[in-house]
Amino acid sequence: MEWETVIGLEVHVSLSTKSKLFSGSSTQFGAEPNTQASIFDIALPGTLPVLNEEALRMAVRFGVAIGAEIGKRSVFDRKNYFYPDLPKGYQVTQLDYPTVGKGSLTVTLDDGSEKTIGVTRAHIEENAGKSLHEEFNGMSGIDLNRAGEPLLEIVSEPEITSAEEAVAYLKKLHTIIRYLDISDAIMAQGSMRCDVNVSIRRKGKTELGTRTEIKNINSFRFVEKAIHSEVRRQQELIEDGGQVIQETRRYNADRDETTSMRSKEVANDYRYFPEPDLLPVVIDDEYIAAVKAQLPELPDAKKARFTAEYALSEYDAGVLVSSREMAEYFEIVARQSGDAKLAANWVSQDLLGLLNKNNWDITESPIEAEQLANLILRIKDNTISGKIAKTVFETMLEEKSSVDEIIEAKGLKQVTDSGEIEKLVDEVIANNPDQVQQFKEGKQQVIGFLVGQCMQLSKGKANPAQVNELLREKMQ
Amino acid sequence: MALDKSEVEKIAHLARLHVSDSEAEEVTTRITDILALIDQMQSVDTDSVEPLAHPLDVVQRLRVDQVTEENQRDQLQKLAPNSQDGLYLVPQVME
Numbered sequence: 001m002e003w004e005t006v007i008g009l010e011v012h013v014s015l016s017t018k019s020k021l022f023s024g025s026s027t028q029f030g031a032e033p034n035t036q037a038s039i040f041d042i043a044l045p046g047t048l049p050v051l052n053e054e055a056l057r058m059a060v061r062f063g064v065a066i067g068a069e070i071g072k073r074s075v076f077d078r079k080n081y082f083y084p085d086l087p088k089g090y091q092v093t094q095l096d097y098p099t100v101g102k103g104s105l106t107v108t109l110d111d112g113s114e115k116t117i118g119v120t121r122a123h124i125e126e127n128a129g130k131s132l133h134e135e136f137n138g139m140s141g142i143d144l145n146r147a148g149e150p151l152l153e154i155v156s157e158p159e160i161t162s163a164e165e166a167v168a169y170l171k172k173l174h175t176i177i178r179y180l181d182i183s184d185a186i187m188a189q190g191s192m193r194c195d196v197n198v199s200i201r202r203k204g205k206t207e208l209g210t211r212t213e214i215k216n217i218n219s220f221r222f223v224e225k226a227i228h229s230e231v232r233r234q235q236e237l238i239e240d241g242g243q244v245i246q247e248t249r250r251y252n253a254d255r256d257e258t259t260s261m262r263s264k265e266v267a268n269d270y271r272y273f274p275e276p277d278l279l280p281v282v283i284d285d286e287y288i289a290a291v292k293a294q295l296p297e298l299p300d301a302k303k304a305r306f307t308a309e310y311a312l313s314e315y316d317a318g319v320l321v322s323s324r325e326m327a328e329y330f331e332i333v334a335r336q337s338g339d340a341k342l343a344a345n346w347v348s349q350d351l352l353g354l355l356n357k358n359n360w361d362i363t364e365s366p367i368e369a370e371q372l373a374n375l376i377l378r379i380k381d382n383t384i385s386g387k388i389a390k391t392v393f394e395t396m397l398e399e400k401s402s403v404d405e406i407i408e409a410k411g412l413k414q415v416t417d418s419g420e421i422e423k424l425v426d427e428v429i430a431n432n433p434d435q436v437q438q439f440k441e442g443k444q445q446v447i448g449f450l451v452g453q454c455m456q457l458s459k460g461k462a463n464p465a466q467v468n469e470l471l472r473e474k475m476q
Numbered sequence: 477m478a479l480d481k482s483e484v485e486k487i488a489h490l491a492r493l494h495v496s497d498s499e500a501e502e503v504t505t506r507i508t509d510i511l512a513l514i515d516q517m518q519s520v521d522t523d524s525v526e527p528l529a530h531p532l533d534v535v536q537r538l539r540v541d542q543v544t545e546e547n548q549r550d551q552l553q554k555l556a557p558n559s560q561d562g563l564y565l566v567p568q569v570m571e
Contacts, residue, residue, distance in 0.1 A: 017541050018541050018542065018543055019539075019541050019542060019543045019544070019545075024539070024543055024544030024545045025543070026543045026545070032549075032562055033561070033562035034549045034552075034553070034562050034563065034564065035547040035549050035562070036545075036547070037549070037552070038545040038548065039548070039552070042552060042564075050539040051536055051537075051538050051539060052538070052541050053538035053539060054540075054541035055541070056538065075529040075530075080490075082492055083569065084566040084569055096527075131569060132563065133568065133569075136560060138568055139558065139565040139566060139567065139568060140565070140566050140567070140568050140569050141560065141561070141563030141565055142563055142565070143562075144564070269490055271490065274529045274530065276530070278536055279530050279532065279534055279535050279536040280529050280530060280535055280536060281535065281536045281538075282536070
């Protein structure tokens with residue numbers, strides 16, 4: 001039996017303002033418990049909220065970046081529920097009039113095809129505090145530092161049809177948010193969290209099946225695995241004659257399965273109503289235009305420019321624009337070395353390989369863009385071969401010396417002196433009479449072997465193009 | 477629309493209120509009266525009226541993104557029934 005999967009994602013992003021959404025408390029990460037929880041944040045009676053203008057600006061910035069309708073009049077509502085890490089007894093959020101309305105994201109899938117996924121809305125809301133359940137003699141410990149920090153909840157349309165698309169959407173969202181500099185969006189640290197709504201239906205049907213919601217998944221890989229596992233569960237359930245019930249589930253990575261958290265039927269009725277302590281937030285076209293004018297070049301535009309301006313492949317350009325810092329690094333290398341293709345190869349292969357191996361971010365790269373550009377310049381002016389350049393690259397990791405100093409100190413300079421190369425070539429021809437004979441009889445590919453012998457003899461320092469040319473000349 | 481007692485119990489649970497059996501009947505009558513009033517309001521034709529989020533015709537003022545609060549943990553935790561290691565302690569809650 002053929003099934004179709006329907007997925008909708010709710011992504012919470014922690015906005016990187018200095019102060020909280022409605023109070024002047026710091027949002028600095030890692031502070032001692034409750035040292036950033038003011039009288040407003042702990043909900044003492046008589047305290048009132050005042051909206052942070054930067055949180056609003058960041059939400060609008062996201063909205064214009066994804067081409068969304070911007071709510072010129074947004075309204076905050078109270079979502080009521082009882083939990084000790086929510087001292088007011090309600091979360092302030094936006095129900096009917098969010099700041100960001102309908103927009104969309106275009107993602108590139110593994111096979112190179114593109115898909116546009118609708119964003120239903122993105123609304124501003126406040127975060128809750130943290131509950132710690134251990135080591136307090138049967139009590140729970142509450143830290144309210146995080147309570148009241150600004151979040152942007154981004155809700156997708158149920159237009160995602162596979163785990164692969166879900167991950168591509170999340171990664172694209174992550175990249176855009178990082179480009180916009182509105183959040184660190186680090187899933188492992190909770191500054192980007194994802195809830196996944198999954199349902200399945202018979203292929204060809206149009207009405208949606210009953211969905212389940214998998215809460216708080218904290219890595220791209222787990223999103224993918226959780227979807228696979230939940231789809232499998234729903235299929236088996238239905239094929240065995242059962243029914244999916246609408247409920248919240250949790251993904252257990254160790255056992256690769258989802259388990260029920262609570263059923264929505266008995267879940268809270270949130271009793272939403274407009275927040276009487278806050279007035280409607282009104283912005284005008286001028287405000288939106290000003291935010292738009294300050295947008296950086298976004299990943300799609302950058303990718304298009306890289307393929308046009310530097311003649312890079314779609315794939316290379318895609319890798320290089322995956323973070324703003326990586327793109328900036330590449331552009332410095334490309335401009336200073338004057339060879340975009342070599343720059344793209346070195347950044348996306350050698351450098352990225354090195355960074356991944358050590359789990360470093362591009363901003364932590366031990367090799368600066370200017371140094372890498374110098375290395376490429378030395379390949380281009382034939383001071384060193386591409387192969388020797390790899391040795392220099394390795395050495396640059398260990399030593400703070402410049403490219404030229406390393407080449408000099410290690411005697412890596414390429415041999416371009418035709419006299420020396422002639423000596424190498426003569427020696428190789430003398431030592432390999434069989435291969436020389438084969439070449440003369442028309443077996444062209446033997447040249448590769450002979451060039452290799454010359455390179456070995458020179459310890460990689462001979463200029464391979466010159467060797468090739470001279471070998472052919474001598475064997476005519 | 478009339479409420480029955482079980483619905484009142486559910487509402488009381490959501491609001492974390494304890495309503496005794498003897499009170500339940502009166503509460504049920506009063507909530508039913510309120511709902512009747514809402515029914516009456518619902519019958520008014522409001523098609524041409526813009527929804528209103530707030531009765532005042534003013535808009536929200538915004539605050540500059542600056543840290544203006546200081547750490548007052550010690551004073552604030554004196555108000556709490558129980559605290560330890562800087563955390564507020566509450567009866568155990570688990571989902």
